Amino acid sequence: MSGKVVKGDLDSRIFNFINMSLLLIFTFIIIIPIWNVLVSSFSSGRSLAEGGFVFWPQEFSMENYRAVFRDETIWQAFFISVAKTVIGASTHVLFCAMVAYAYSKQNLRGRKLYSALGIITLFFSGGMIPTYLLIKSLGLLNSFWVYIIPALFSFFDVIILMNFFRNVPKSLEDSAKIDGAGDWRIFWSIYLPLSKPALATIALFNGVGQWNDFITTKLYITDQALYPLQMKIYEIIVQSQTNTMQNIGGSVVIETTARGVQLATIVITTLPIILIYPLLQRHFISGMMLGAVKE
Amino acid sequence: MKSTVMENNNVEIKEKKPLGPRFKRFFKDFKNQWELQSMIIPGLIFMIIFSYIPMYGLLIAFKQYTALDTFSTAPWVGLKNFQIIMTDKFFWEAMVNTVAISLMKLAIGFIAPIILAIMIYELHDGPIKRFMQTISYLPHFLSWIVLGGMLITWFSTTGLLNQTLMAVGLMDNPQNYLLDAGKYWWIATLSDIWKEVGWGTILYLAVMSKIDPTYYEAAKTHGCRIREIPLRHTDSIHVRTKYFCFFLILRVHEDERMSIVSLILLVSAHKVTKRLNEGQSVL
Numbered sequence: 001m002s003g004k005v006v007k008g009d010l011d012s013r014i015f016n017f018i019n020m021s022l023l024l025i026f027t028f029i030i031i032i033p034i035w036n037v038l039v040s041s042f043s044s045g046r047s048l049a050e051g052g053f054v055f056w057p058q059e060f061s062m063e064n065y066r067a068v069f070r071d072e073t074i075w076q077a078f079f080i081s082v083a084k085t086v087i088g089a090s091t092h093v094l095f096c097a098m099v100a101y102a103y104s105k106q107n108l109r110g111r112k113l114y115s116a117l118g119i120i121t122l123f124f125s126g127g128m129i130p131t132y133l134l135i136k137s138l139g140l141l142n143s144f145w146v147y148i149i150p151a152l153f154s155f156f157d158v159i160i161l162m163n164f165f166r167n168v169p170k171s172l173e174d175s176a177k178i179d180g181a182g183d184w185r186i187f188w189s190i191y192l193p194l195s196k197p198a199l200a201t202i203a204l205f206n207g208v209g210q211w212n213d214f215i216t217t218k219l220y221i222t223d224q225a226l227y228p229l230q231m232k233i234y235e236i237i238v239q240s241q242t243n244t245m246q247n248i249g250g251s252v253v254i255e256t257t258a259r260g261v262q263l264a265t266i267v268i269t270t271l272p273i274i275l276i277y278p279l280l281q282r283h284f285i286s287g288m289m290l291g292a293v294k295e
Numbered sequence: 296m297k298s299t300v301m302e303n304n305n306v307e308i309k310e311k312k313p314l315g316p317r318f319k320r321f322f323k324d325f326k327n328q329w330e331l332q333s334m335i336i337p338g339l340i341f342m343i344i345f346s347y348i349p350m351y352g353l354l355i356a357f358k359q360y361t362a363l364d365t366f367s368t369a370p371w372v373g374l375k376n377f378q379i380i381m382t383d384k385f386f387w388e389a390m391v392n393t394v395a396i397s398l399m400k401l402a403i404g405f406i407a408p409i410i411l412a413i414m415i416y417e418l419h420d421g422p423i424k425r426f427m428q429t430i431s432y433l434p435h436f437l438s439w440i441v442l443g444g445m446l447i448t449w450f451s452t453t454g455l456l457n458q459t460l461m462a463v464g465l466m467d468n469p470q471n472y473l474l475d476a477g478k479y480w481w482i483a484t485l486s487d488i489w490k491e492v493g494w495g496t497i498l499y500l501a502v503m504s505k506i507d508p509t510y511y512e513a514a515k516t517h518g519c520r521i522r523e524i525p526l527r528h529t530d531s532i533h534v535r536t537k538y539f540c541f542f543l544i545l546r547v548h549e550d551e552r553m554s555i556v557s558l559i560l561l562v563s564a565h566k567v568t569k570r571l572n573e574g575q576s577v578l
Binding site: 015016019020022023026027029030031032033034036037040095098099101102103105107108109110114117118120121124125126127129130131133134150152153155158182183184187208211212213214230233234237259262263266269270273274277 | 321324325328330331332333334335337338339341342343344345346347348349350351352353355366411414415417418427430431432433434436437438439440441443444445447448449451455489493
């Protein structure tokens with residue numbers, strides 16, 4: 001970025017000052033609400049009811065967290081969340097990569113038909129009710145596989161991976177072919193190992209989506225044993241809302257404890273992603289660029 | 296001699312009747328590519344089951360579908376279902392809400408990441424810049440359920456917003472914003488932007504970082520202010536005023552349509568990036 005900044009230029013300095021101040025305000029607008037939730041989750045029910053703090057809990061207490069973990073089902077929900085994230089993301093990325101490998105070959109017979117059918121799915125969908133009827137007739141209601149199978153494939157991810165596969169040197173493939181390797185072998189032993197950044201990016205996006213997804217559960221699952229964490233939060237929030245309504249003019253303590261539990265669950269659910277994502281940030285950004293911007 | 300001529304004729308005739316041989320060749324190629332085809336056909340089957348069958352299922356909009364019916368046994372009722380929904384008062388309310396909120400999200404959510412990207416781009420490279428980028432991506436990773444729970448907390452009578460406003464002295468009594476229907480459009484729009492604005496900058500920042508540094512040199516010799524180059528690094532660099540980049544975008548309506556249009560194109564199509572790198576103008 002040479003030539004970007006002229007030092008000593010008064011305009012530049014004023015600009016930088018204003019720019020920096022506005023960005024700082026923006027950063028505060030992002031951080032403070034999140035910090036506020038974190039701090040509130042460590043506060044006792046009474047101080048939550050009184051309010052009057054933003055940056056630090058007035059009465060530090062772990063009561064909310066204890067209440068959350070007292071509920072045995074939270075561990076089960078955590079297990080379901082992890083399982084659906086790990087299994088869902090890995091099968092999704094492998095399946096898409098397989099299709100993308102074949103799709104990246106220009107001489108593939110029927111390629112035009114495949115693209116047409118794929119692109120239509122990017123713009124049109126059957127919507128909620130027909131999909132529900134389909135899932136029902138496939139017998140996936142109240143089954144763990146409803147998290148995995150319908151999320152297996154996305155034509156958008158296929159396009160991104162295809163772009164990446166096209167940049168793999170053709171000579172590698174040619175030499176493998178001379179040695180007698182078939183397409184499956186080439187895909188498995190050459191393309192997959194060479195495409196780790198792209199695969200990791202797709203897996204990460206899909207994993208975050210799986211972790212945060214709750215609408216699938218809401219629509220297709222009624223069995224409590226299959227609830228992931230997000231659904232638990234949803235229940236807690238809905239419960240505390242109804243509690244609030246029932247308790248208008250009644251006991252304030254119940255309401256605020258419910259809110260404390262709600263906040264603690266929010267923190268617990270979000271923590272894994274917040275911890276993982278700064279570590280992966282550089283990778284996913286470069287990976288995203290691989291598919292998006294091409295020279 | 297004769298036989299060879301005959302054969303040649305046969306060949307010609309065959310080529311004039313392309314269908315049979317072409318199909319044969321197609322299937323021969325298809326068979327030769329069985330490995331590739333075996334990779335893509337599972338994807339095709341998946342799309343047919345999970346995308347096309349539900350699309351076909353949309354036909355129940357024209358049927359009287361009850362819990363006891365299957366898709367094929369339900370009787371056709373024509374446009375009756377549409378009639379019912381069109382005469383429903385709540386349908387139109389929901390329609391207005393949907394359209395309004397989408398338009399607001401579209402308008403604000405489109406401009407905001409561009410402004411933020413330019414502001415971040417102008418920072419000096421270093422830990423502060425990286426920190427701000429990291430922070431701005433953070434909300435994208437919260438789920439809507441979590442964000443919903445947070446919003447309820449922030450907007451509650453003892454929540455963050457009320458307390459801040461009361462502490463600053465802008466308000467005397469706490470107010471429950473979520474119970475105020477008139478404010479919901481803004482809450483929906485602004486929470487969406489709060490969540491996604493940072494994430495939206497990634498693409499813009501990537502494209503900006505690909506701008507050839509020689510444009511800066513060229514622009515400077517033309518008397519262009521450094522700030523304005525990312526917006527208009529085409530050959531039409533005639534800068535009259537000292538606007539800072541964020542003002543520059545805000546006054547699109549005056550006379551700088553070029554700059555914003557070029558930025559949109561720049562981001563949305565990498566072909567344009569290539570053209571720019573070759574020194575051609577966008578429009």
